[in-house]
Amino acid sequence: MLIIPESLIADLVSSEDAFTAVEATFAAMARGEAYNFPVVREALGEGRQYGFKSGLDRSGGQLGVKAGGYFPGNAAKGIINHQSTVFLFDPETGRPTAMVGGGLLTALRTAAASAISIDRLARPDANVLGMVGAGHQAGFQLRAAARVRKFQKVIAWNLHPDMLPKLAAIATELGLPFEAVPLDRMVEADVIITITSSPAASLMSAHVADGTHLACMGTDTVGKQEVEPALLGRASVFADEVAQSVSLGEAQHAVAGGLLDATAITPLGDVLVGRHPGRRSAAEITLFDGTGVGLQDLAVAAMAVRRAEERGLGSRVTV
Known part of the structure; x- marks a missing residue:
């Protein structure tokens, strides 16, 4: 061995x-x-x-x-x-x-999964990246996202604002202007990555504009939650694995609340092999529920x- x-x-x-x-x-x-x-x-x-x-x-x-x-x-x-x-x-x-x-x-595989979802589902003209969370994995997420879209700006929010300067330093390294913002300004983002370990939703449906792509990467356990369930009800939802998404991912709350049918969730792999077209319009909200699979x-x-x-x-x- x-x-x-x-x-x-x-x-x-x-x-x-x-x-x-x-x-x-x-x-x-x-x-x-x-x-x-x-x-x-x-x-x-x-x-x-x-x-x-x-x-x-x-x-x-x-x-x-x-x-x-x-x-x-x-x-x-x-x-x-x-x-x-x-x-x-x-x-x-x-x-x-x-x-x-x-x-x-x-950290690398989590960021890669998020970046693949952005590559396949975000609008081609997406230029503002929103980050919700600024912990250890947030930097990996930012770097990976910047490789698949030519963002012009990064806006970010974190429960503990003192952690944001580390993320700002990475954005500066990538040549991207960075601004710390309240959550209601996430409506300005074309792509939003959530990467927290929150037990309650912080990103609300009202914080997200039509046409946004979200990569929700923090919820991987029963009880965790990053976004309001109503947001999944507005979105076309994709997952790394549907069963895991429903049982311990972000979809657990929307499905339990009757806002999302599990049969409406699409495996991201279906987009990669051409079984699903992915984004269908510029106004569509797409959401990737990345629970992290073995x-x-x-x-x-x-x-x-x-x-x-x-x-x-x-x-x-x-x-």
Whole structure:
């Protein structure tokens, strides 16, 4: 088994690599060549969450599981709140083949999924990017979004405004003007990314203009919520996986409230393989409910393994 520690990941997998891997995963899911196993998620108290995401991709030859969760007290200890490790297995024999640090990979694959949704669903002329959330993953989201659309400005809101300067620095690095705004000014955005760990909606339907594309990336657990359910009722809703979206994604609240029928949610992979046209008009609101599926983690971890093997990196152990 090859062990690839977190410290090696940045040199092995780029944001472009993650985009390619996640895009291939969406397409494989749409073709029925890959599927996710049921998510296991447990609340550990004091806001801590731990769980397992796993799946099988027959086309990519990937079988595995990501173990990890959210530990809100970590920031005070100088480590990120999201902690995870990906384990890969030989799909023919079940023998373990790799153990891969999952922290950066999770951030990269989450941003890649969001960027793919923007690439396929946002208006071509979108030029104002709205960011709701300014935590660790927000910077990855901003960089990935800027690669698929030529934005002219970034506006952002965060519950704790003192965190916004870090996001502003990334926007400046990308050559984009940045402005901290109240939530009601999100109506000026053509694309909005929500990336928070909120238990209650902050972005309301009144904050979103017709024609906007939203990538809702923070809700991945029962009880979490970033946007008002009425917003999903106005939008054409897409998801990484419909069942997961309905059970623990942003759609859980809209479906439970009768504002959205689960059968109306479209897998994003259907757009990639040409089964669904995606955006149908300039005035349409499109919303991607990105819950983060295990197959994405396996895909980026497998890429890290291939790169490590090519370069002779990592440690081999016999198990």
